[in-house]
Amino acid sequence: MKPKDIMEPFQATIHPDSTLDTAIKAMSKCRLNILPVTDAGGRLLGIFTRSMLLNLVRERKPLDTEIKPHFYRQVVTVPEDEFYDVEKLFGEFLGTKRNTNFGKISTVIVTDKSGEYLSGVVTKEGLIQYLMGESFKLKKRLEAALEATQEELRRVKLKQHSKYSFRELLDSTPSVSRMVTMAQKAARQSSTILIQGESGTGKEWFAHALHKASQRAGGPFITVNCAAIPEHLLESEFFGYDEGAFTGASKKGKFGKLDMAHGGTLFLDEIGDMSPSLQSKILRVLQEKEFYRVGGTEKVFVDVRVIAATNQPLETLVAQKKFREDLFYRLNVVNFTMPPLRDRREDIPSLIDYFIKELNQTLNTGVTGISDDALGILMGYRLPGNIRELRNIMERAMIFAESGKITQTDLPDKLQSVPNRGPGAVVNMMAVVERKEREIIIEALENAEGNKSRAAKLLGMSRSTLYEKIRKFDISC
Numbered sequence: 391m392k393p394k395d396i397m398e399p400f401q402a403t404i405h406p407d408s409t410l411d412t413a414i415k416a417m418s419k420c421r422l423n424i425l426p427v428t429d430a431g432g433r434l435l436g437i438f439t440r441s442m443l444l445n446l447v448r449e450r451k452p453l454d455t456e457i458k459p460h461f462y463r464q465v466v467t468v469p470e471d472e473f474y475d476v477e478k479l480f481g482e483f484l485g486t487k488r489n490t491n492f493g494k495i496s497t498v499i500v501t502d503k504s505g506e507y508l509s510g511v512v513t514k515e516g517l518i519q520y521l522m523g524e525s526f527k528l529k530k531r532l533e534a535a536l537e538a539t540q541e542e543l544r545r546v547k548l549k550q551h552s553k554y555s556f557r558e559l560l561d562s563t564p565s566v567s568r569m570v571t572m573a574q575k576a577a578r579q580s581s582t583i584l585i586q587g588e589s590g591t592g593k594e595w596f597a598h599a600l601h602k603a604s605q606r607a608g609g610p611f612i613t614v615n616c617a618a619i620p621e622h623l624l625e626s627e628f629f630g631y632d633e634g635a636f637t638g639a640s641k642k643g644k645f646g647k648l649d650m651a652h653g654g655t656l657f658l659d660e661i662g663d664m665s666p667s668l669q670s671k672i673l674r675v676l677q678e679k680e681f682y683r684v685g686g687t688e689k690v691f692v693d694v695r696v697i698a699a700t701n702q703p704l705e706t707l708v709a710q711k712k713f714r715e716d717l718f719y720r721l722n723v724v725n726f727t728m729p730p731l732r733d734r735r736e737d738i739p740s741l742i743d744y745f746i747k748e749l750n751q752t753l754n755t756g757v758t759g760i761s762d763d764a765l766g767i768l769m770g771y772r773l774p775g776n777i778r779e780l781r782n783i784m785e786r787a788m789i790f791a792e793s794g795k796i797t798q799t800d801l802p803d804k805l806q807s808v809p810n811r812g813p814g815a816v817v818n819m820m821a822v823v824e825r826k827e828r829e830i831i832i833e834a835l836e837n838a839e840g841n842k843s844r845a846a847k848l849l850g851m852s853r854s855t856l857y858e859k860i861r862k863f864d865i866s867c
């Protein structure tokens with residue numbers, strides 16, 4: 391309702407020389423308690439009220455009595471151009487804005503700008519209805535704004551910017567180094583990526599690095615662990631739900647992880663554990679980039695890149711009909727397999743150095759390194775839990791060592807009987823040197839803004855040697 395909608399037209403007016411009889415007829419046509427009295431030219435002269443009429447009838451005045459001596463000449467009016475000032479209008483009703491001898495009134499006459507001619511009337515009832523409507527709309531708008539702000543806040547809180555970049559992934563092993571080079575290329579596209587590998591090999595780390603190297607790095611990185619959420623909750627967790635979608639659902643509905651990942655990356659961890667019905671729904675989202683909230687009727691468009699990870703052999707699950715073949719192909723556009731740590735033992739010393747630095751900060755310890763004995767044991771241990779297990783062993787050892795070097799006695803009991811293979815036993819020196827060389831070349835290329843002649847000069851090598859190394863180390867530039 392607009393303010394002008396609350397102004398009502400007068401159904402009837404009378405002239406000063408009208409009789410009581412005319413006034414009774416006019417009043418009966420009119421829902422209001424007043425009749426404006428106007429001259430022949432329509433100029434407002436005053437008002438004749440229902441109570442006056444009743445008094446005259448009670449006094450048994452003849453029906454041909456003229457109303458001229460009986461109407462009020464002092465009238466509360468508001469000119470049209472001030473009519474939109476609701477506060478002023480309200481003041482008129484309460485009598486607070488007026489210095490006249492009227493008490494509280496229930497109608498305000500609206501005139502044209504000159505204040506002489508009648509435009510309509512506003513009743514107290516109409517104004518209250520209008521104000522109630524406005525406050526209801528305002529309440530709704532405020533509620534919607536509040537909800538949007540809370541949702542945005544939640545989104546921002548959940549907007550986990552990825553923590554790790556490829557630079558932080560240790561890639562001294564040629565296989566990992568090659569994988570990182572390929573991943574840097576794959577990250578730039580929006581295609582779906584599947585990361586496979588044993589538990590604890592760093593699949594989630596890798597997914598973070600892919601996100602950070604992509605054009606979506608500024609957007610959210612949202613993780614859903616498909617194995618950790620009970621199946622009946624997983625669907626609403628993904629798609630969110632609309633107002634009152636099911637018993638117990640919040641009245642206002644809820645955004646799902648897909649909404650939250652809009653503009654960024656959705657990481658589906660343990661995808662092999664996803665139920666068949668959800669597999670079909672996710673497949674549809676991947677194909678159509680649209681979805682319905684649980685209980686919703688409107689399609690929601692999303693722009694997400696999906697990275698999925700699993701430590702299960704998805705191909706076997708497909709063969710066993712436990713995982714949809716079409717979803718498998720849809721996810722498997724680009725595939726990376728994280729090698730188990732036992733196949734990249736060269737990285738163990740660097741990982742240990744990394745954990746010592748990282749954990750000294752969180753544990754507030756002053757560990758300076760690891761003894762040859764302890765390192766030899768770790769190099770010989772099979773590490774079935776991969777990097778996660780190595781990190782846990784280091785955390786425990788650092789708590790016991792507190793400062794100085796970690797020694798054999800700081801390692802868990804189960805490792806005490808592992809044969810010491812010596813720290814250098816499986817470290818491939820060349821691999822370490824080559825990794826460093828590759829890093830230096832990348833840095834020089836970055837400093838030279840991709841100009842190879844300038845990079846070669848910085849590195850003190852010929853252009854042809856630089857080209858050879860770029861090819862050898864599979865450096866993209």
Ligand SMILES: Nc1ncnc2c1ncn2[C@@H]1O[C@H](COP(=O)(O)OP(=O)(O)OP(=O)(O)O)[C@@H](O)[C@H]1O
Pocket residue numbers: 558559560587588589590591592593594595596659699700701741744777778781
């Ligand atoms: N390149 C790395 N450098 C240092 N630490 C790493 C690296 N990769 C993984 N980690 C450590 O190993 C732990 C396990 O990594 P992550 O969770 O990525 O493994 P995952 O393969 O996803 O495991 P799961 O299959 O059990 O989910 C991490 O918490 C992290 O501490």
